[in-house]
Amino acid sequence: xxxxxxxxxxxxxxxxxxxxxxxxxxxSDTFFHGSDDALAMHTSRMNELESEYLSRNPDRxxxxxxxxxxxxxxx
Numbered sequence: 879x880x881x882x883x884x885x886x887x888x889x890x891x892x893x894x895x896x897x898x899x900x901x902x903x904x905x906s907d908t909f910f911h912g913s914d915d916a917l918a919m920h921t922s923r924m925n926e927l928e929s930e931y932l933s934r935n936p937d938r939x940x941x942x943x944x945x946x947x948x949x950x951x952x953x
Contacts, residue, residue: 882919882923883897883923886926886927886929886930886931887930889930891934894927894930894931894934897927898927898928898931901923901924901927902924904920905920905924908920
């Protein structure tokens with residue numbers, strides 16, 4: 879599926895993060911109320927942007943509380 883928008887590889891780091899934050903902010907509304915086409919487009923764009931972010935930040939900081947062991951400690 880082809881999405882609209884700038885190729886994620888062409889975005890600056892700052893623009894990429896801004897786009898991701900905006901996309902995540904609209905995810906719930908798109909999921910619950912968007913058409914099937916809107917949801918498919920949203921998902922495709924989200925996957926493109928997230929893949930680009932992960933490729934640029936393979937050693938990103940991971941919150942220990944977001945790991946399985948951290949969840950066990952909270953229980």
